């Protein structure tokens with residue numbers, strides 16, 4: 001497995017024994033970057049096209065459109081809805097607990113996000129609560145596969161079919177995940193991926209949308225370039241969201257080692273799930289059901305209600321031992337100040353709020369080895385022992 005570049009100092013490495021994220025930049029990518037720089041073909045060009053073709057091939061879909069970020073991938077996906085009769089201000093249903101970008105992108109595209117609570121055990125949108133949130137202005141369901149764990153797509157697809165809604169998968173964190181044998185990202189009308197540094201396939205910054213629908217593909221290509229169709233025919237209110245050749249070169253390198261990265265992350269995930277079994281009385285952690293394969297982004301840990309310690313104590317302890325962590329996002333409508341204007345109040349999304357108040361996540365990426373995972377388990381074991389003694 002290719003090692004990460006010199007991105008963190010020795011001091012930081014010693015301090016941080018188990019870093020949250022990493023990035024793989026292959027030798028092939030370095031060569032392509034140099035070629036692009038030498039020839040000065042650095043904007044949206046042949047490497048972007050090659051990266052899109054490789055990405056589409058991995059997922060077995062007809063089209064992939066590379067853009068500047070995962071947030072743009074989400075926003076452009078939403079904006080394609082105008083091609084099918086949606087009006088500004090229409091609604092898109094998203095989970096209350098997700099990275100803020102999911103909600104922001106809906107607004108950026110001119111729609112209103114309508115939030116539905118999640119399930120504490122899966123972190124994903126609660127399918128049984130979706131129908132109550134549907135109104136005559138709902139145009140799409142946008143499930144998020146948080147941590148790379150697939151949302152309940154059978155139920156989501158049935159609801160979308162019943163109410164004639166589009167499905168936009170936010171697969172930002174779920175490269176390589178599978179649900180009942182189907183690839184996540186191929187189960188809706190389109191799927192948006194983040195290619196940010198910490199993700200399984202990365203272009204450092206970047207995003208990509210995949211679809212089998214030629215009309216959605218045409219809209220996406222136009223939307224990423226100011227809404228242009230043909231030469232200077234501004235057909236849509238577009239974005240400036242193109243990917244450049246340097247980023248695409250990193251992405252091409254990553255497509256070469258995708259299976260390797262995925263396999264290593266899955267090995268780490270399954271190992272850590274096993275290591276955390278003795279802590280189940282106190283911690284809810286990411287689990288894989290028989291019908292799914294998680295495309296591991298990170299490992300979520302939520303402190304159970306009756307545990308004899310708080311999330312703050314837990315996080316402070318593991319961080320002090322060099323285990324890097326991040327908060328498990330927020331209930332966007334009730335815990336993010338930028339969304340207060342929507343008028344929701346604490347308690348409206350109890351499960352999302354619980355996950356945020358009591359949850360964290362840690363790295364399980366391709367540059368983490370099993371001795372580091374043993375170390376994580378040892379740290380957690382020591383902490384719990386101290387708390388229950």
Ligand SMILES: Cc1ncc(COP(=O)(O)O)c(C=O)c1O
Pocket residue numbers: 069070071072074098099101102144170172173194195196206207
């Ligand atoms: C669920 C989700 N959606 C969207 C995004 C946005 O991606 P980006 O940071 O590439 O804009 C992220 C980022 O990690 C994410 O986790």
